[in-house]
Amino acid sequence: MSAPGARERDAIAHVREAPMLANTLAWAGVNSGTGNLAGLAEMAERLVGAFGALPGTCRLIDPAPAERVTAGGRVEPIAHGRHLHLIVRPEAPVQMLFTGHMDTVYPIDHPFQAVTELPDGRINGPGVADMKGGLALLLAALEAVEAVGTPRLGYEVVINSDEETGSFSSAALITAAAQGKVAALTYEPALADGTLAGARGGTGNFSIVVRGRSAHAGRNPEDGRNAIVAASDLAVRLAAAKGPGLAVNPARIDGGGPNNVVPELAVLRVNFRPASREEIARAQAVIDAAVSAVAREHDVRIEVHGSFNRPPKPVDAGAERLFALVREVGADLGLAIGWKATGGVCDGNNIAACGVPVVDTMGVRGGAIHSADEFLIPESLAERAALSALTILRIADKGRP
Template sequence: MKPYFRYFIMAGLCFSMHLSLAQKSKVERKIVQTIDKHNDQYIDLLKKSVSINSGTMNFDGVREVGKLYKQELDALGFETTLTSGQAFNRAGHLVAKHMGKKGPKILLIGHLDTVFEPENPFQEYKMLNDSIMNGPGVADMKGGDVIIIAAMRALKEAGVLDDMSITIVMTGDEEKSGSPLELSKKELVDAAEWADIALGFENADGNPKTIVVSRRGSLSWSLEVKGNAAHSSQIFTDKVGTGSIYETSRILNEFYTQLSGEHNLTFNPGFIIGGTQVKMDEDGGGGTAHGKTNVVSESTIVRGDIRAVSLEQLEKAQKVMQDIVSKNYPKTSAVLTFAENGYPPLGLTDGNNQLLKVYDQVSKDLGFGPVDPVNPRNAGAADISFTAGYVDMAVDGLGLSGADDHTVNETGNLNMVPVQAKRAAVLMYRLSRD
């Protein structure tokens, strides 16, 4: 644990409760007023950024969004850089730094890209009513990026930003990470090593009354099964055995039987191909299979992912899966491999719980009600997971409330832009006070 937090973990809640007795301070009132004053500008900024296609593989579009946000942060005194993603075949990231002299070092995390590439028909926003916007990336997560900017401006105009140490990393490949992952996430990990606290501005489960204190990690896996090709009339004989498809079905069924009851663990076979001949596509996202009904299958390939809430849970599940794979049907063999890199779990820590309590108190003091933790089962992998093991406190879900992420029905509630910005700015102000 970093030295600053040996004190903070124990004393932080008491400090927050002390502040709450007086409700909002003069500085906090100024923060609230500033956000309300400029809210129309933030909504315009959100509309402008949503109108720019920034599908992960549209490098020009991702960079254009990065330039838009860079201008805003430059004006607030941040030192900003749009990094190159050439080494990992992506657009690169926006990194903004502001070095103060007081309080903890805070990392804010967003991302510039969306899942909607230029060929997707979902390219423009529309207002469904006076507050609900339907648009590509409005909730995941351009709304969160705009909230970061709104909070920074509020802290600036309240006269407290100058003393604060803040690094902002908005990645350009959160939705489809570049490879190798250690290069793709280098700026993020470097910032996490520097920071004491990490705040993520994803939209969590879309409910503004919740926040993420724990996220499951994600790791891909591949299963390759071999059998003896022969005439189907000879299946189950000592010489031929069962074939690869039967062996694959046994393995997948045992995965389900032995592990599906494990709390917060999921494992999903995303696709399967099997037959006499199989061939994977170069990108690993599919393939082709050929065979006949009267021929025993020779090869089967399955690809999927596994999600766990802790490294311990992941390792335990991997051992069970490998044990299942090793107990083959007659005349078959199978190899299960896990990717070397994936999204690590953001485990639940005392520090994360402490940060939740401070945020909860901030929300109550601002009149927005209590905040509860999101069930990890409802929170997918996200960039904040790469701060695990580096920072002493981390929460995610400070972004814009919305629904139906990654679909043409994605929406964001514009009424929540000022609410989330106020919560985030006041939280950072309180954290900055020793």
């Protein structure tokens, strides 16, 4: 543990003057649910105005094509908002990546739209923790780093518009930005007590379309092929694959119709949470075997859509070094930094899969995310911005975590 030097003290002082709470409140006032394209466009322009004040090239990138399966079994494109991409000093010898997301889980018609201050001083509002506050402190940290001068450091910032639904239209952008980086920081919220996420499992989401044959339920049911029954059988078989390293959640079956008609269509939605790449392979084998058996035994056609879009994120040697640096910086700031494994996923999973050490909960302290009780602890803005600024400066000075 050591006291911050003059340069670091200057960065901390700069952070304390940044309008992080004002930015958080203003940005949380914009509904930017993943499907609200108008709100995302407004949010993107505001972020370009803010992050565009940093040196380098800041622009909005069109989303890559993405698809979804409708309740009727059709595959159709999904529209997404544009993604912010900032590149600063790409010729510098030390390169880092910073990521965040501008979208929230609250659609335009969700009842949770207002920001309020709670009696204990916490801020309750849509996206204040996840992650409008994180974006505000990232901006403050980078402004502080630029203010004290870091010619050896170059970096990219990616703020996507679809993280909450899997980053399907931004994954390629993040992967490209991760190349050649010595470390990455992502601004998902920490827990209320400051605990960071360590190892993460992966995730895979699938929509499995089952096509049977309709028939009269009373006159000739034997001529039908019941897609609902087949989909249910498939759900049970997939659920049976769960184990210590694999959670399986058949979440929904779309389909069916009048009681007197054998249903010819069903769509099974299922989520997998593998703890390792070996569990991904096992899950894929289970899917293949179950689909083949159900198709044969129920005489139905089955189409599988989806993928394991978030690989598991272990804490490897590189991540251990980065976490150790963050803990060291925290100690110098009087903060106790700890971390623990979590079942949640984020863009940190994809960054780690590129071989880049990442700490993906460098955002505010808060909690109850994805609910109308979401809250931000406002004093954590300056606290965590200082943590980021000093971490970045030390990586720039050392050339690595």
